[in-house]
Amino acid sequence: MKLMRKPIEVIALFDFEGNAVPIRFRYEDESQGLCVIKVDKVIKKDKDKFAGNAMIKYTCETCDDGAVKLFELRYEIDSLKWYLYKM
Template sequence: MKIVAKPIGVVSWTDVNGNINPVRFRITNEDESYSVIKIDKIICVDKEKLAGNNMLVYKCQSAIDGVEKLYEIKYEFNSCRWILFKI
């Protein structure tokens, strides 16, 4: 996987215990168009502390352009931002 570290917009839902479950995300392409990617499977969720920022790391799998790909998205608690970290 290659590190891209791009900000993304995510649609997610939260259960009664406060667990965040991402459903799909939107990323900006090089030509300023948008691509929406549905998250087919969440493989695992880990907690990480990077430079003093607490984050949730989601390892996911989706069909992107007809090819199954693995990637990581991160949720930063302090700023409430989502990042596509690796793809």
């Protein structure tokens, strides 16, 4: 996985318990333009409170042309922003 740190637009499901589950997201790629990626599975969910800034880290996988790709999304709770952190 490579460090990306890109702000992304996300469709997520917020369940009854208040958990946010990312379903699909898109981002602007310099070479390919707008890329849409479907989140097939959330493997791990962690909370990060570095310097008091709460973030939820999602390690997810997607299926791209038959190949499974890993990536990490981050949701910043104070700003309500999503980031594609690593891919």
